[in-house]
Amino acid sequence: MTTLRDTTPDHAASGGRPQNQELADALHRAGWSPRELVRVLNRRLDVIGEPTLHLTAAFGWLRGGAPRSEIVRRLTASVLTEATGIPYTATDLWCGKRGPAASETTATEKLLGRRSLTEILATAAAWTATGPRDQAALQPATDERLFSAVWDATRQVPLYTLPATGPEQVIPPFMDVIEAHLRRLRRLDDTAGGGAISQRYVRIELAGVLDLLRHSRYTTDIGTRLLNTASGMAQLAGWMAFDADLTAAAQRYQLIAIRLARHAGDSDAVTNVLGMLSYQYAACARPSAALRLAEAAVEHSARSLPIVRARAWGRLATAHAAAGDIDAFRTATDRCRDLLQHRRDDDPPALYYFTPEQVAAETGHALVELAAVKPHHTKRLLAEATELLSPLTETGPATGFRRSALLHGVHLARAHLLSRDTEATSRTLLRLADRVPDIQSIRCRNLLDRLRRQAGRHLHSQDGTDALNAVERALSAP
Numbered sequence: 001m002t003t004l005r006d007t008t009p010d011h012a013a014s015g016g017r018p019q020n021q022e023l024a025d026a027l028h029r030a031g032w033s034p035r036e037l038v039r040v041l042n043r044r045l046d047v048i049g050e051p052t053l054h055l056t057a058a059f060g061w062l063r064g065g066a067p068r069s070e071i072v073r074r075l076t077a078s079v080l081t082e083a084t085g086i087p088y089t090a091t092d093l094w095c096g097k098r099g100p101a102a103s104e105t106t107a108t109e110k111l112l113g114r115r116s117l118t119e120i121l122a123t124a125a126a127w128t129a130t131g132p133r134d135q136a137a138l139q140p141a142t143d144e145r146l147f148s149a150v151w152d153a154t155r156q157v158p159l160y161t162l163p164a165t166g167p168e169q170v171i172p173p174f175m176d177v178i179e180a181h182l183r184r185l186r187r188l189d190d191t192a193g194g195g196a197i198s199q200r201y202v203r204i205e206l207a208g209v210l211d212l213l214r215h216s217r218y219t220t221d222i223g224t225r226l227l228n229t230a231s232g233m234a235q236l237a238g239w240m241a242f243d244a245d246l247t248a249a250a251q252r253y254q255l256i257a258i259r260l261a262r263h264a265g266d267s268d269a270v271t272n273v274l275g276m277l278s279y280q281y282a283a284c285a286r287p288s289a290a291l292r293l294a295e296a297a298v299e300h301s302a303r304s305l306p307i308v309r310a311r312a313w314g315r316l317a318t319a320h321a322a323a324g325d326i327d328a329f330r331t332a333t334d335r336c337r338d339l340l341q342h343r344r345d346d347d348p349p350a351l352y353y354f355t356p357e358q359v360a361a362e363t364g365h366a367l368v369e370l371a372a373v374k375p376h377h378t379k380r381l382l383a384e385a386t387e388l389l390s391p392l393t394e395t396g397p398a399t400g401f402r403r404s405a406l407l408h409g410v411h412l413a414r415a416h417l418l419s420r421d422t423e424a425t426s427r428t429l430l431r432l433a434d435r436v437p438d439i440q441s442i443r444c445r446n447l448l449d450r451l452r453r454q455a456g457r458h459l460h461s462q463d464g465t466d467a468l469n470a471v472e473r474a475l476s477a478p
Contacts, residue, residue, distance in 0.1 A: 019064035034058035194243030195440025227264035275315035287323035310339035321366035364388035
């Protein structure tokens with residue numbers, strides 16, 4: 001992708017004080033340098049196929065310049081909102097006056113309060129039809145607004161107003177094909193991750209199912225199956241958006257998935273999506289929000305099948321790890337493993353992936369996170385993490401979970417790096433470089449790139465240099 005120096009002509013400020021104080025304050029709140037801001041922007045620009053920026057671009061913005069591109073201005077506001085929890089708009093950052101009048105779409109737009117099925121379907125269809133730029137620049141919801149949207153979706157009685165019926169009827173064999181397609185798309189995500197082409201295709205499929213719900217005839221049973229499938233498609237679209245580091249878009253898809261599942265009466269799907277939202281918050285280092293959502297998932301699953309409850313307890317374990325609570329993490333993990341022993345033939349299809357091996361992978365990742373914040377337990381936690389993650393990193397390609405193998409390989413390399421085992425770190429990075437070409441997951445690639453830069457400060461041997469260069473070449477390949 002072409003790299004541009006995207007800054008209008010600017011005049012250097014006299015002295016050291018930046019001319020754009022609003023942007024400087026936002027960077028300070030985010031804990032980012034100007035170069036770090038541009039790195040974050042470039043990852044998002046790459047997702048939507050836009051030219052990336054020169055790493056020095058933000059220095060010009062601080063001196064009074066501004067991005068020429070509207071999408072760059074909007075993305076800057078969006079990523080700073082995500083990082084700080086303070087709502088920013090492009091107007092705030094480049095006109096110097098913050099206020100509530102700015103009107104950027106947020107993740108909870110038209111998803112708060114009581115909403116009829118007709119309204120939810122219209123909102124979902126309109127959102128699915130938006131282009132990659134608007135999805136990437138979507139403003140994240142504040143924690144309280146997202147919690148309100150979740151409460152409204154899970155606690156208020158759904159309004160079952162029926163959409164208009166059309167001349168064509170959805171028959172059961174056609175419904176079977178649509179459901180089978182969703183299952184195959186989930187497997188595709190396991191293999192490649194949420195690349196741009198996968199995201200676009202899932203959005204198209206979701207739009208098709210929403211169109212059937214809004215403009216076709218169907219029996220009550222087929223209508224419920226269509227709603228379940230639309231919810232599953234929205235959940236998958238949200239997961240892929242998260243896998244592309246598009247946090248706000250992921251939130252919006254997941255909120256839509258909860259609404260659709262609730263109208264379908266699918267409590268298990270609601271629980272699953274609540275857990276996914278919790279996982280996403282934990283991954284973004286927002287443990288308080290992650291805990292609230294995971295606890296909601298556990299509560300919501302109280303009368304569900306054992307595997308649904310196990311999945312909720314696993315999410316709660318991840319949230320406790322993000323919060324640095326070892327004892328609560330152990331308790332939740334043990335509860336998850338106990339419940340997982342009671343699998344049934346009628347378990348929800350969406351949880352096909354949730355096996356003891358998956359729990360081991362998530363536990364290993366959580367232990368690495370705990371080791372990073374618990375210096376007195378580091379050695380023991382990292383040894384346990386390495387034992388859990390090593391076989392998963394090796395077997396992922398053979399089992400079809402290629403994206404998972406790369407993700408957990410990154411965490412394994414982090415464990416070796418934290419253990420100061422430079423030889424094992426280099427070996428793991430070389431293996432990961434071989435896996436990169438088969439994986440479209442932008443999040444995994446970004447995590448690996450950040451690890452490469454971090455490891456570069458510690459790997460000084462020839463083997464270490466070779467491993468770092470191999471990773472860089474793999475990530476740079478078209």
